[in-house]
Amino acid sequence: MPCFGEVFGNASSHQHGFGQQAAALVDTARRQVAGLLGCEPAEIVWTSGASESDNLALKGVAEAYADRGRHLITAVTEHRAVLDVCGRLERNGFEVTYLAVEADGRVDPERVAAAFRADTILVSLMLANNEIGVLHPIREIAEYCRARGVLFHTDAAQALAWVDCRVSALGVDLMSISGHKIYGPKGVGALYVRRRRPRVRLIPRIEGGGHERGRRSGTLNVPGIVGLGKACALAAAERQGDAERVGELRNVLLELLRAAVPGLTVNGGLRHRLPNNLNVALPAIDAERLLIELTTVAVSSGAACSDPGAGGSYVLKALDGADDAAERSLRFGLGRSTTRAQIERAVREIARAVESHRQRPNAEVGSSCGDPCAVGGWA
Numbered sequence: 334m335p336c337f338g339e340v341f342g343n344a345s346s347h348q349h350g351f352g353q354q355a356a357a358l359v360d361t362a363r364r365q366v367a368g369l370l371g372c373e374p375a376e377i378v379w380t381s382g383a384s385e386s387d388n389l390a391l392k393g394v395a396e397a398y399a400d401r402g403r404h405l406i407t408a409v410t411e412h413r414a415v416l417d418v419c420g421r422l423e424r425n426g427f428e429v430t431y432l433a434v435e436a437d438g439r440v441d442p443e444r445v446a447a448a449f450r451a452d453t454i455l456v457s458l459m460l461a462n463n464e465i466g467v468l469h470p471i472r473e474i475a476e477y478c479r480a481r482g483v484l485f486h487t488d489a490a491q492a493l494a495w496v497d498c499r500v501s502a503l504g505v506d507l508m509s510i511s512g513h514k515i516y517g518p519k520g521v522g523a524l525y526v527r528r529r530r531p532r533v534r535l536i537p538r539i540e541g542g543g544h545e546r547g548r549r550s551g552t553l554n555v556p557g558i559v560g561l562g563k564a565c566a567l568a569a570a571e572r573q574g575d576a577e578r579v580g581e582l583r584n585v586l587l588e589l590l591r592a593a594v595p596g597l598t599v600n601g602g603l604r605h606r607l608p609n610n611l612n613v614a615l616p617a618i619d620a621e622r623l624l625i626e627l628t629t630v631a632v633s634s635g636a637a638c639s640d641p642g643a644g645g646s647y648v649l650k651a652l653d654g655a656d657d658a659a660e661r662s663l664r665f666g667l668g669r670s671t672t673r674a675q676i677e678r679a680v681r682e683i684a685r686a687v688e689s690h691r692q693r694p695n696a697e698v699g700s701s702c703g704d705p706c707a708v709g710g711w712a
């Protein structure tokens with residue numbers, strides 16, 4: 334809060350005390366983020382969120398390494414901020430291999446190895462999926478990339494609050510994170526960019542002033558950055574305990590749901606999964622209709638950022654045997670502050686909604702989503 338008033342200096346104005354004070358806060362935040370990621374502060378680039386970080390990582394690497402190759406590898410279940418960027422790159426002369434996932438939602442490292450070409454420059458695979466919470470075998474995939482001299486980017490937006498994301502343990506070269514996914518402010522994020530062995534080169538997407546060592550220009554969002562730093566410091570201190578407690582609550586939620594809604598199945602494997610995520614398919618029930626009945630439970634049928642009207646989640650459709658599960662599914666996200674009493678109340682309300690839906694299965698549905706917006710060229 335003080336950054337909106339008392340400490341209003343521009344962190345790039347090094348010639349006076351007001352700017353220096355703001356710069357000192359940004360430095361602290363950079364160390365806090367670097368602490369959680371296990372990297373050097375100079376390897377952190379501030380952005381407006383994980384979407385921008387993904388754009389900078391993929392487009393920045395593609396442009397910087399285009400002379401070496403024009404092939405990228407990703408997976409069909411990635412976030413839109415990666416898939417849409419890949420589509421843009423394809424329209425600009427790059428080639429992208431979209432890997433399929435196994436029945437549990439994970440990418441088999443052998444599929445990555447088989448997709449490598451002589452001109453592959455980058456692999457981008459998320460740490461944890463935003464809809465089904467499934468964790469890819471990032472470490473093994475990173476080893477394959479390293480052995481081939483291919484850069485590896487991971488979108489860790491969903492994972493950072495719940496699992497160890499230290500970059501050297503994972504072996505990644507670039508990592509996207511987002512403030513609001515780890516209890517920080519919205520509209521701020523960061524990109525980790527490895528500086529040694531190898532030193533990753535990036536062509537910036539935003540130029541003008543050379544901030545962030547030339548990788549992302551523009552006056553820094555000091556309040557957002559300070560909030561992201563604090564969120565990282567809190568995560569470093571409390572993540573492990575949170576993950577254990579919330580994981581147990583998630584298992585309780587699943588048990589109670591199974592008892593209340595016979596025939597319910599889990600989308601994606603449970604073994605390699607974020608502790609706070611549950612995504613279930615309801616038997617013969619349209620999830621969007623059910624959501625209308627749920628007045629005090631905030632669940633969703635897909636991702637907040639996916640294309641409405643596309644006929645259900647592309648992530649669920651990519652799972653083997655998911656057939657029409659995409660339209661029958663609910664995604665639960667538990668939080669740090671979720672209690673057992675809330676879980677029990679949520680299950681009671683869902684059981685009630687399922688019952689009422691069975692009695693009147695054809696109630697009217699409207700869409701609360703806006704139109705997907707068109708975006709301009711990137712180059």
Ligand SMILES: *Cc1c(COP(=O)(O)O)cnc(C)c1O
Nearest residue numbers: 382383384412414463490491511
């Ligand atoms: C939320 C999310 C994003 C987008 O993050 P913003 O900070 O909203 O831009 C990107 N990737 C994943 C996996 C996410 O969950």
